[in-house]
Amino acid sequence: MEDDDMETELLSLMKQRRSIYNLGKKVDQSQKDITAMLKDVIKESPSAFNSQTTRVVFAFGDAHEKVWDIVLDELKKVAPAEAFEGSKQKVEQQFKAGFGTILWFTDMDKVKELEDGFPLYADNFYDWSEQHIGNSQFAAWTALAENNLGASVQHYNPLIDESIAKAFDLPSSWRLRSEMPFGSIESTPDDKDYMDDEDRFKTID
Template identity: 75%
Template structure:
């Protein structure tokens, strides 16, 4: 029996991946403290792979008033571009799905680090920005999954570049940091619905 168990492929990580969903019904009833969440996310991002170990991703943790300010900025900027008759729906969405959460992670790419790599490795210069995007994706996925393991819901939003300048001004963000996404998170007040999948034959190909 022990030999058979040893031969079976492990699926613990796969099951954790299945817990990671876009959660839009967020609340503030989160058990870990802000410090515990900050430490956990910091460690996860540090362990997320990046090309050349370039570590181009930067994170700003927004809690409390800062969290509210992020979504107030989103609303302020949306109000400038969304038709007046549609703005009430936008406000309801922001308030109920994002601002209602416990906090927000702001994801940036340090473009000065990307430039440094481009100059230092000219043979690969055209690839470093793409690789920096991969690092954002790798670290987002890892953090998202780790939050889910701790019964914390999250989603990824992309109000950049609409909010870029206002976010930089509000939180004194370095000019070299380029905003890539926003991850509101909090207690899971309602589960996500069923997830649809494309047919495997349309996505995967085995060659030998």
């Protein structure tokens, strides 16, 4: 099959998906519609043994603001004063300014259940849970981009884990893996750089 015969709709969406740091609240879609779409996308994301180890919290409104207030509270405890001011500006202008936040978790009780149930593969299930959360994040991120919503993936865990769990009354088995603020796209990101194909790929006939 020639390259011109290949379908490229997915590739176009993948190119549209970028890390968007300047977010806003000018979103046309409702919270209900965004959440319903993301639930379907995440449910269709593949996982080893169909294990479905990823857990998600959709935070809007006051809950969204609370996530980033917690980040700032915890950062202030550990960051030097001069560094904290820069972090505060970044959090408030880039993440808290968005429309919502997706909190991504791995259910460690489910991972343990799989390890006990399939001892031959026990050493792999946590790695596979990371693959599932990666698949789910990419799918959700791309779906947001398809709907002209920007997002980025942040990693303030494990610094905020305990406070997030307490604030939102989450199960102790849910291990926070990342935070995805999203919203309207307020500025276009710079061009993306790519490493040389020769350093990245091998084709073997």
